Amino acid sequence: MLKRSTTAALTAFVAVGLTATACSSSPTDVDSALDARGCITDFDASIDYFPDKSILFDAKNFTVDYHDSYQVLTIEQPFPGASPESYVLVKCGAPDPELSGDLASAPKITTPIRSLYSASTTHLPLITELGRLDVLTGVANAANVNGDDIRARIADGKITEYASGKAVNVEKVVAENPDVLMTQGTDDPSYAKLRAAGIPVVANAEYLESTALGRAEWVKMMAALTGTEAQAATLYDRIRSDYAKVAEVAAGAEKRPVLNGTMYQGTWYMPAGGSYIGRLMHDAGATYPWAGDPATGSLQLNFETVYTENGTAPLWIVMSDWATTGDAVAEDQRYGQLTAVQDGRVWSGTEDMGPTGGNNFYQLGVLRPDLILGDLVAIVHPELAPNHEFAFYREVPRA
Incomplete structure (x- = not known):
């Protein structure tokens, strides 16, 4: 049974222990040299002040390198088309390191x-x-x-x-x-x-990042800034393990057709197979005509193409906050021709909306792809998760 993990339970396992880190100094020795904030009280150049070092498995757009009393955080592509940016994260209480090359002019940030x-x-x-x-x-x-x-x-x-x-x-x-x-x-x-x-x-x-797990692993980037590498490793290991378990449930099932995306200003934005949504669909045991496209973003299609190639899919997965399928048809009458609207099922990623309109799919969902995948498996293969508690998706009632 795939069930939603609560924030309380998630927080509880963060303190269980450390996995997926590399240790080169005794944590006890380092702890005795740090104050309550985590600052060095009596700097010693022979000590490695980062006994817990993050190891990346899925994220490709950042790296963290450790140098005893400072780290170098590099964002490979800070925004589309940009060159890499590096930041020197200096442990509070340590002297500024002597750097050369591009790092000599890189921004320095005191951490935690x-x-x-x-x-x-x-x-x-x-x-x-x-x-x-x-x-x-x-x-x-x-x-x-x-x-x-x-x-x-x-x-x-x-x-x-x-x-x-x-x-x-x-x-x-x-x-x-x-x-x-x-x-x-x-x-x-x-x-x-x-x-x-x-x-x-x-x-x-x-x-x-082109994968949901790659996005979630940015928790280790935050850990570099906050001095919480051990907690981040434990947290991410659990998320990664849970994701794999959910994917394994769907791996043996026959893939079922789904329709993804919606129209915006006359263009249908369809996630390509290489995008993070496309990969989630694959792992959930779903298929669609563009699942084999290796692009990592959205494909821009017209309605006629989508209708011809994918209009008979019995499931339609959207992010629009429609109260009923009637709202979808009111937005664009052509939606009424889709099989999912006529006699299938429409699902929206708007189950968990905040009091002022914030969608938790775009907040907690980034860190918890295991929960997103659990929802998608329950939508595409409900027989595999008959008692599933939905975290981010809800069925849109038929008008």
Whole structure:
């Protein structure tokens, strides 16, 4: 039976132990040289202050290299078409390292950080599930945020909203002076102004990963900033293991046809087979005409092509928050020709919506692809999970 894990249960196993890390110094020796924050109290150049080192399995768009008292975090593609960016993360209490080449001019950030401004809700579970909610001091748009714990801190003024109208309030960010502002994988013009004012801007582009597990593994990027490598390893190992178990359930089942995506301004955006949605569909035991396309993004198609090739699929999976299938037809009358609308089933990834419209699919879902895959298996092969508790998807009632 595939069931939804609760946040409480997820947090509980984070403390169980460490796996998938490399250790070169005794944690006991290092702990005795650190204060409560994790800062070095009496620097010794012979000590490796990172006994817990993250090892990456699925993420391809970032790397972390360890150098005793500092790390080098590199984002391979900070935004589409961009060159790699590196950041030198120096353990608090350590002297600045002597660097050469490009690293000599790379931004230096003292870690563990104490304050983070987040440009995307996808960052939030990376913080909360590592037990470092206290680090979060700014969010771009509070309306998009889910989670009572985070929303309570926003209401109490402990977390600032700094881009409610989509434009970054540069003056507010500079005045608050966070340790880091983390981007959402775009090149916003405000970032240059923030850098000039001395605010470290760190790119987060997990959405450029082509697999769901690759996106989830960015929890280790957050761990590098917060000094929580051990917790991140345990957390990710469990997610990765659970994903594999769910995929194994569907592996032996006959693949069933599904329809994906919707129209936007006259164009149907269809996930290619090499995209993270395409790979999730494969692992869920689903198929569709473009499943073999190796592209990692969305294909832009017209309605006629989609209808001809895929219109008879009995299942349609969307992200639109339709109350009934009548809303779909009202949006575009041609949707009414689809088999899934006429006598099949339509499923929407809007089961867990926040009080002000934030969709938890785009928040917790990034860290928990195991839950997303569990939902998809239950949709495509309900006989494999008859008592499944849905985390992110709901069936859209027929009008």
